[in-house]
Amino acid sequence: MKSHSKLSQLFLVLALLLSHTMCAVVAAGYTNMCWGIRYACYSAPASTAFLPVIPYSIGILVCLGLALVFRRR
Amino acid sequence: MKLSEKLYQLRRQQGLSQEQAAEQLGVSRQAISKWESGQSTPDPDKLAALSRFYHVTTDYLLLEDAPAEPPAQQPAPPPEQRRCAAVGLLLCAAGAVGLLFWGLGTVLLPTTMDHLNTSSAVTLNGSGILVLLCLAALASGACLLLRKNK
Known part of the structure:
Protein backbone atom coordinates (compact mmCIF):
# COMPACT_ATOMS: atom_id res chain seq x y z
CA MET A 1 0.00 0.00 0.00
CA LYS A 2 1.12 3.55 -0.63
CA SER A 3 1.00 4.55 3.06
CA HIS A 4 3.24 1.65 4.06
CA SER A 5 5.73 2.58 1.38
CA LYS A 6 5.81 6.19 2.59
CA LEU A 7 6.20 5.08 6.21
CA SER A 8 9.08 2.84 5.19
CA GLN A 9 10.80 5.75 3.45
CA LEU A 10 10.15 8.03 6.45
CA PHE A 11 11.82 5.64 8.86
CA LEU A 12 14.73 5.14 6.47
CA VAL A 13 15.27 8.90 6.35
CA LEU A 14 15.05 9.09 10.14
CA ALA A 15 17.63 6.31 10.47
CA LEU A 16 19.93 8.15 8.08
CA LEU A 17 19.53 11.43 10.00
CA LEU A 18 20.16 9.67 13.30
CA SER A 19 23.35 8.09 11.96
CA HIS A 20 24.65 11.46 10.75
CA THR A 21 23.74 13.10 14.07
CA MET A 22 25.44 10.30 15.98
CA CYS A 23 28.66 10.87 14.06
CA ALA A 24 28.49 14.62 14.70
CA VAL A 25 27.79 14.18 18.42
CA VAL A 26 30.61 11.65 18.89
CA ALA A 27 33.07 13.78 16.93
CA ALA A 28 32.17 16.93 18.87
CA GLY A 29 32.31 15.08 22.16
CA TYR A 30 35.64 13.48 21.35
CA THR A 31 37.32 16.76 20.41
CA ASN A 32 35.83 18.36 23.50
CA MET A 33 37.21 15.55 25.67
CA CYS A 34 40.64 15.79 24.06
CA TRP A 35 40.73 19.53 24.73
CA GLY A 36 39.47 19.02 28.29
CA ILE A 37 42.04 16.32 29.06
CA ARG A 38 44.85 18.50 27.80
CA TYR A 39 43.82 21.89 29.20
CA ALA A 40 41.06 21.46 31.79
CA CYS A 41 42.30 18.47 33.77
CA TYR A 42 39.46 16.15 32.77
CA SER A 43 39.86 12.82 34.49
CA ALA A 44 37.66 10.75 32.18
CA PRO A 45 39.25 9.12 29.12
CA ALA A 46 38.43 10.48 25.68
CA SER A 47 36.71 7.22 24.80
CA THR A 48 33.76 8.20 26.99
CA ALA A 49 32.75 10.42 24.07
CA PHE A 50 31.58 7.21 22.38
CA LEU A 51 28.86 6.60 24.98
CA PRO A 52 26.17 8.44 22.94
CA VAL A 53 26.63 5.71 20.32
CA ILE A 54 24.47 3.44 22.51
CA PRO A 55 21.16 5.36 22.41
CA TYR A 56 21.68 6.41 18.81
CA SER A 57 22.38 2.83 17.72
CA ILE A 58 19.20 1.69 19.41
CA GLY A 59 17.28 4.43 17.64
CA ILE A 60 18.83 3.59 14.27
CA LEU A 61 18.10 -0.12 14.68
CA VAL A 62 14.49 0.56 15.65
CA CYS A 63 14.01 2.88 12.66
CA LEU A 64 15.63 0.40 10.27
CA GLY A 65 13.54 -2.41 11.66
CA LEU A 66 10.33 -0.45 11.22
CA ALA A 67 11.37 0.56 7.69
CA LEU A 68 11.90 -3.11 6.83
CA VAL A 69 8.58 -4.17 8.36
CA PHE A 70 6.61 -1.52 6.49
CA ARG A 71 8.43 -2.28 3.25
CA ARG A 72 7.38 -5.90 3.46
CA ARG A 73 3.74 -5.19 4.33
CA MET B 1 -14.51 -9.19 -17.65
CA LEU B 63 -14.06 -16.83 -13.98
CA GLU B 64 -15.30 -14.45 -16.63
CA ASP B 65 -18.84 -14.60 -15.31
CA ALA B 66 -17.78 -13.61 -11.81
CA PRO B 67 -19.56 -10.53 -10.35
CA ALA B 68 -18.37 -7.22 -11.82
CA GLU B 69 -17.24 -5.92 -8.44
CA PRO B 70 -14.53 -7.92 -6.67
CA PRO B 71 -15.55 -9.62 -3.45
CA ALA B 72 -15.43 -7.44 -0.36
CA GLN B 73 -11.90 -6.29 0.26
CA GLN B 74 -10.18 -7.04 3.49
CA PRO B 75 -12.12 -5.09 6.09
CA ALA B 76 -10.48 -1.89 7.23
CA PRO B 77 -8.73 -2.21 10.56
CA PRO B 78 -10.97 -1.25 13.46
CA PRO B 79 -10.70 2.37 14.67
CA GLU B 80 -8.96 1.27 17.87
CA GLN B 81 -6.19 -0.43 15.93
CA ARG B 82 -5.81 2.58 13.67
CA ARG B 83 -5.62 4.84 16.71
CA CYS B 84 -2.92 2.62 18.24
CA ALA B 85 -0.96 2.68 15.01
CA ALA B 86 -1.24 6.48 14.83
CA VAL B 87 -0.12 6.86 18.45
CA GLY B 88 2.74 4.43 17.84
CA LEU B 89 3.83 6.37 14.78
CA LEU B 90 3.75 9.65 16.71
CA LEU B 91 5.78 8.17 19.58
CA CYS B 92 8.39 6.75 17.20
CA ALA B 93 8.68 10.02 15.34
CA ALA B 94 8.85 12.00 18.60
CA GLY B 95 11.58 9.72 19.95
CA ALA B 96 13.67 9.92 16.79
CA VAL B 97 13.21 13.68 16.42
CA GLY B 98 14.02 14.14 20.11
CA LEU B 99 17.29 12.26 19.63
CA LEU B 100 18.06 14.42 16.61
CA PHE B 101 17.44 17.64 18.52
CA TRP B 102 19.46 16.42 21.49
CA GLY B 103 22.38 15.70 19.18
CA LEU B 104 22.07 19.05 17.42
CA GLY B 105 21.85 20.81 20.78
CA THR B 106 24.95 19.02 22.03
CA VAL B 107 26.95 20.05 19.00
CA LEU B 108 25.60 23.53 18.28
CA LEU B 109 24.40 24.76 21.68
CA PRO B 110 26.72 23.30 24.34
CA THR B 111 25.87 25.97 26.94
CA THR B 112 22.16 25.20 26.62
CA MET B 113 22.90 21.51 27.14
CA ASP B 114 24.96 22.40 30.22
CA HIS B 115 21.94 24.18 31.67
CA LEU B 116 19.83 21.14 30.87
CA ASN B 117 22.33 18.90 32.65
CA THR B 118 22.48 21.02 35.80
CA SER B 119 18.67 21.28 35.94
CA SER B 120 18.30 17.66 36.95
CA ALA B 121 17.66 16.93 40.61
CA VAL B 122 18.71 13.29 40.42
CA THR B 123 22.10 11.74 39.72
CA LEU B 124 21.11 11.00 36.15
CA ASN B 125 21.53 14.39 34.52
CA GLY B 126 19.03 16.19 32.32
CA SER B 127 20.61 14.98 29.09
CA GLY B 128 20.45 11.38 30.21
CA ILE B 129 16.79 11.68 31.17
CA LEU B 130 15.99 13.26 27.82
CA VAL B 131 17.75 10.48 25.95
CA LEU B 132 15.97 7.83 28.01
CA LEU B 133 12.62 9.47 27.31
CA CYS B 134 13.37 9.55 23.58
CA LEU B 135 14.34 5.87 23.60
CA ALA B 136 11.25 4.94 25.61
CA ALA B 137 9.08 6.83 23.12
CA LEU B 138 10.76 5.03 20.21
CA ALA B 139 10.40 1.62 21.81
CA SER B 140 6.78 2.04 22.88
CA GLY B 141 5.89 3.54 19.51
CA ALA B 142 7.47 0.60 17.72
CA CYS B 143 5.54 -1.83 19.96
CA LEU B 144 2.25 -0.09 19.20
CA LEU B 145 2.96 0.01 15.47
CA LEU B 146 3.89 -3.65 15.29
CA ARG B 147 1.19 -4.89 17.62
CA LYS B 148 -1.35 -7.18 16.01
CA ASN B 149 -4.83 -7.60 17.38
CA LYS B 150 -5.60 -11.16 18.46
Whole structure:
Protein backbone atom coordinates (compact mmCIF):
# COMPACT_ATOMS: atom_id res chain seq x y z
CA MET A 1 0.00 0.00 0.00
CA LYS A 2 1.12 3.55 -0.63
CA SER A 3 1.00 4.55 3.06
CA HIS A 4 3.24 1.65 4.06
CA SER A 5 5.73 2.58 1.38
CA LYS A 6 5.81 6.19 2.59
CA LEU A 7 6.20 5.08 6.21
CA SER A 8 9.08 2.84 5.19
CA GLN A 9 10.80 5.75 3.45
CA LEU A 10 10.15 8.03 6.45
CA PHE A 11 11.82 5.64 8.86
CA LEU A 12 14.73 5.14 6.47
CA VAL A 13 15.27 8.90 6.35
CA LEU A 14 15.05 9.09 10.14
CA ALA A 15 17.63 6.31 10.47
CA LEU A 16 19.93 8.15 8.08
CA LEU A 17 19.53 11.43 10.00
CA LEU A 18 20.16 9.67 13.30
CA SER A 19 23.35 8.09 11.96
CA HIS A 20 24.65 11.46 10.75
CA THR A 21 23.74 13.10 14.07
CA MET A 22 25.44 10.30 15.98
CA CYS A 23 28.66 10.87 14.06
CA ALA A 24 28.49 14.62 14.70
CA VAL A 25 27.79 14.18 18.42
CA VAL A 26 30.61 11.65 18.89
CA ALA A 27 33.07 13.78 16.93
CA ALA A 28 32.17 16.93 18.87
CA GLY A 29 32.31 15.08 22.16
CA TYR A 30 35.64 13.48 21.35
CA THR A 31 37.32 16.76 20.41
CA ASN A 32 35.83 18.36 23.50
CA MET A 33 37.21 15.55 25.67
CA CYS A 34 40.64 15.79 24.06
CA TRP A 35 40.73 19.53 24.73
CA GLY A 36 39.47 19.02 28.29
CA ILE A 37 42.04 16.32 29.06
CA ARG A 38 44.85 18.50 27.80
CA TYR A 39 43.82 21.89 29.20
CA ALA A 40 41.06 21.46 31.79
CA CYS A 41 42.30 18.47 33.77
CA TYR A 42 39.46 16.15 32.77
CA SER A 43 39.86 12.82 34.49
CA ALA A 44 37.66 10.75 32.18
CA PRO A 45 39.25 9.12 29.12
CA ALA A 46 38.43 10.48 25.68
CA SER A 47 36.71 7.22 24.80
CA THR A 48 33.76 8.20 26.99
CA ALA A 49 32.75 10.42 24.07
CA PHE A 50 31.58 7.21 22.38
CA LEU A 51 28.86 6.60 24.98
CA PRO A 52 26.17 8.44 22.94
CA VAL A 53 26.63 5.71 20.32
CA ILE A 54 24.47 3.44 22.51
CA PRO A 55 21.16 5.36 22.41
CA TYR A 56 21.68 6.41 18.81
CA SER A 57 22.38 2.83 17.72
CA ILE A 58 19.20 1.69 19.41
CA GLY A 59 17.28 4.43 17.64
CA ILE A 60 18.83 3.59 14.27
CA LEU A 61 18.10 -0.12 14.68
CA VAL A 62 14.49 0.56 15.65
CA CYS A 63 14.01 2.88 12.66
CA LEU A 64 15.63 0.40 10.27
CA GLY A 65 13.54 -2.41 11.66
CA LEU A 66 10.33 -0.45 11.22
CA ALA A 67 11.37 0.56 7.69
CA LEU A 68 11.90 -3.11 6.83
CA VAL A 69 8.58 -4.17 8.36
CA PHE A 70 6.61 -1.52 6.49
CA ARG A 71 8.43 -2.28 3.25
CA ARG A 72 7.38 -5.90 3.46
CA ARG A 73 3.74 -5.19 4.33
CA MET B 1 -14.51 -9.19 -17.65
CA LYS B 2 -11.29 -10.85 -18.70
CA LEU B 3 -8.43 -11.68 -16.38
CA SER B 4 -6.25 -8.99 -17.95
CA GLU B 5 -8.89 -6.30 -17.38
CA LYS B 6 -9.46 -7.41 -13.81
CA LEU B 7 -5.74 -7.28 -13.03
CA TYR B 8 -5.53 -3.79 -14.49
CA GLN B 9 -8.59 -2.60 -12.56
CA LEU B 10 -7.39 -4.08 -9.27
CA ARG B 11 -3.94 -2.51 -9.63
CA ARG B 12 -5.44 0.91 -10.40
CA GLN B 13 -7.82 0.64 -7.44
CA GLN B 14 -4.83 0.27 -5.14
CA GLY B 15 -3.10 3.24 -6.76
CA LEU B 16 -0.03 1.28 -7.79
CA SER B 17 2.10 1.59 -10.87
CA GLN B 18 3.15 -1.49 -12.82
CA GLU B 19 6.64 -1.16 -11.36
CA GLN B 20 5.36 -0.98 -7.79
CA ALA B 21 3.08 -3.97 -8.27
CA ALA B 22 5.91 -5.91 -9.91
CA GLU B 23 8.26 -5.10 -7.06
CA GLN B 24 5.78 -6.23 -4.44
CA LEU B 25 4.89 -9.40 -6.32
CA GLY B 26 8.48 -10.28 -7.11
CA VAL B 27 8.05 -10.26 -10.88
CA SER B 28 9.25 -8.00 -13.68
CA ARG B 29 7.30 -4.99 -14.87
CA GLN B 30 7.13 -6.61 -18.30
CA ALA B 31 5.32 -9.59 -16.80
CA ILE B 32 2.68 -7.30 -15.25
CA SER B 33 2.34 -5.47 -18.56
CA LYS B 34 1.88 -8.71 -20.50
CA TRP B 35 -0.70 -10.01 -18.01
CA GLU B 36 -2.68 -6.79 -18.17
CA SER B 37 -2.59 -6.59 -21.94
CA GLY B 38 -3.61 -10.22 -22.32
CA GLN B 39 -0.41 -11.28 -24.08
CA SER B 40 0.24 -13.92 -21.44
CA THR B 41 -1.41 -15.38 -18.36
CA PRO B 42 0.21 -15.79 -14.94
CA ASP B 43 1.38 -19.19 -13.72
CA PRO B 44 -0.71 -20.86 -11.00
CA ASP B 45 1.69 -19.81 -8.25
CA LYS B 46 1.69 -16.24 -9.52
CA LEU B 47 -2.08 -16.38 -9.74
CA ALA B 48 -2.26 -17.36 -6.09
CA ALA B 49 0.12 -14.53 -5.24
CA LEU B 50 -2.02 -12.06 -7.20
CA SER B 51 -5.11 -13.30 -5.39
CA ARG B 52 -3.47 -12.72 -2.00
CA PHE B 53 -1.98 -9.40 -3.03
CA TYR B 54 -5.25 -7.91 -4.27
CA HIS B 55 -7.35 -9.65 -1.58
CA VAL B 56 -9.63 -11.34 -4.06
CA THR B 57 -10.40 -14.99 -4.70
CA THR B 58 -8.88 -16.93 -7.58
CA ASP B 59 -12.45 -17.66 -8.66
CA TYR B 60 -12.99 -13.96 -9.20
CA LEU B 61 -9.80 -13.67 -11.22
CA LEU B 62 -10.32 -16.74 -13.38
CA LEU B 63 -14.06 -16.83 -13.98
CA GLU B 64 -15.30 -14.45 -16.63
CA ASP B 65 -18.84 -14.60 -15.31
CA ALA B 66 -17.78 -13.61 -11.81
CA PRO B 67 -19.56 -10.53 -10.35
CA ALA B 68 -18.37 -7.22 -11.82
CA GLU B 69 -17.24 -5.92 -8.44
CA PRO B 70 -14.53 -7.92 -6.67
CA PRO B 71 -15.55 -9.62 -3.45
CA ALA B 72 -15.43 -7.44 -0.36
CA GLN B 73 -11.90 -6.29 0.26
CA GLN B 74 -10.18 -7.04 3.49
CA PRO B 75 -12.12 -5.09 6.09
CA ALA B 76 -10.48 -1.89 7.23
CA PRO B 77 -8.73 -2.21 10.56
CA PRO B 78 -10.97 -1.25 13.46
CA PRO B 79 -10.70 2.37 14.67
CA GLU B 80 -8.96 1.27 17.87
CA GLN B 81 -6.19 -0.43 15.93
CA ARG B 82 -5.81 2.58 13.67
CA ARG B 83 -5.62 4.84 16.71
CA CYS B 84 -2.92 2.62 18.24
CA ALA B 85 -0.96 2.68 15.01
CA ALA B 86 -1.24 6.48 14.83
CA VAL B 87 -0.12 6.86 18.45
CA GLY B 88 2.74 4.43 17.84
CA LEU B 89 3.83 6.37 14.78
CA LEU B 90 3.75 9.65 16.71
CA LEU B 91 5.78 8.17 19.58
CA CYS B 92 8.39 6.75 17.20
CA ALA B 93 8.68 10.02 15.34
CA ALA B 94 8.85 12.00 18.60
CA GLY B 95 11.58 9.72 19.95
CA ALA B 96 13.67 9.92 16.79
CA VAL B 97 13.21 13.68 16.42
CA GLY B 98 14.02 14.14 20.11
CA LEU B 99 17.29 12.26 19.63
CA LEU B 100 18.06 14.42 16.61
CA PHE B 101 17.44 17.64 18.52
CA TRP B 102 19.46 16.42 21.49
CA GLY B 103 22.38 15.70 19.18
CA LEU B 104 22.07 19.05 17.42
CA GLY B 105 21.85 20.81 20.78
CA THR B 106 24.95 19.02 22.03
CA VAL B 107 26.95 20.05 19.00
CA LEU B 108 25.60 23.53 18.28
CA LEU B 109 24.40 24.76 21.68
CA PRO B 110 26.72 23.30 24.34
CA THR B 111 25.87 25.97 26.94
CA THR B 112 22.16 25.20 26.62
CA MET B 113 22.90 21.51 27.14
CA ASP B 114 24.96 22.40 30.22
CA HIS B 115 21.94 24.18 31.67
CA LEU B 116 19.83 21.14 30.87
CA ASN B 117 22.33 18.90 32.65
CA THR B 118 22.48 21.02 35.80
CA SER B 119 18.67 21.28 35.94
CA SER B 120 18.30 17.66 36.95
CA ALA B 121 17.66 16.93 40.61
CA VAL B 122 18.71 13.29 40.42
CA THR B 123 22.10 11.74 39.72
CA LEU B 124 21.11 11.00 36.15
CA ASN B 125 21.53 14.39 34.52
CA GLY B 126 19.03 16.19 32.32
CA SER B 127 20.61 14.98 29.09
CA GLY B 128 20.45 11.38 30.21
CA ILE B 129 16.79 11.68 31.17
CA LEU B 130 15.99 13.26 27.82
CA VAL B 131 17.75 10.48 25.95
CA LEU B 132 15.97 7.83 28.01
CA LEU B 133 12.62 9.47 27.31
CA CYS B 134 13.37 9.55 23.58
CA LEU B 135 14.34 5.87 23.60
CA ALA B 136 11.25 4.94 25.61
CA ALA B 137 9.08 6.83 23.12
CA LEU B 138 10.76 5.03 20.21
CA ALA B 139 10.40 1.62 21.81
CA SER B 140 6.78 2.04 22.88
CA GLY B 141 5.89 3.54 19.51
CA ALA B 142 7.47 0.60 17.72
CA CYS B 143 5.54 -1.83 19.96
CA LEU B 144 2.25 -0.09 19.20
CA LEU B 145 2.96 0.01 15.47
CA LEU B 146 3.89 -3.65 15.29
CA ARG B 147 1.19 -4.89 17.62
CA LYS B 148 -1.35 -7.18 16.01
CA ASN B 149 -4.83 -7.60 17.38
CA LYS B 150 -5.60 -11.16 18.46
